[in-house]
Amino acid sequence: MAAAQGHLSDGPDDADGEGTPSVFRQAVAGLQGVRLRPEIELDATPPPQRLAPYSYALEAAVVVDDEELADGRLILLHDPAGHDAWGGTFRLVTLVHAELEPEMAADPLLPEVCWSWLTGALEARRVPYGAISGTVTRAGSHYFGGLREREPSTRIEIRASWSPTVPPAAPGAAGGVPDTAAHLSAWCDLLCQIAGLPPGGAPEAGIVTLPQRRGPHSR
Secondary structure (H helix, E strand, O other): OOOOOOOOOOOOOOOOOOOOOHHHHHHHHHHHOOOOOOOEEEEEEOOOOOOOOEEEEEEEEEEEOOEEEEEEEEEEEEEEEEEOOOOEEEEEEEEEEEEEOHHHHOOOOHHHHHHHHHHHHHHHOOOOEEEEEEEEEEEEEOOOHHHOOOOOEEEEEEEEEEEEOOOOOOOOOOOOOOOHHHHHHHHHHHHHHHOOOOOOOOOOOOOOOOOEOOHHHEO
């Protein structure tokens, strides 16, 4: 895993981080200290601008035998003033996608199953969260002309956001800090599950996975 260096979005304080709230610094530190499965490659990446006064982003890929099976992005947002839609001052936003075998993607219950992987991963890690929302999208591709030798492919995509529940702050403190390490671990569990890997390192076994197509993402 590459060393993760923080990226702060433009905000009211020093962009170098000197004016960054302590709670946000601690939340980012939690993301930087997680031990992951060896199949996961994780790096910091510039976060989107103007979503919140402070943000930090990670991108990850599940790689087996030099083939990328799934990838995604996780963004931590912080607004010290709070946000009504969030129900707090922190928000996590994600985009995850992978390619599936077409016959598996034809399952009419696939969107519900994929969404349950996200909520199940959070619940398996016992991380409290709220105000979750998102979409599950599947798209099939058929190839013609010079690409006709390629097999049809189907791509699944999960877009979601949720608010990590923040524990009460100590008396006199500015605010509580969410357990971002646990949220990142749960998100990586989701990545591995959508990549079709067997459970390993997660606290809950017996999870159903889908077989994946590996060809198009050779590295």
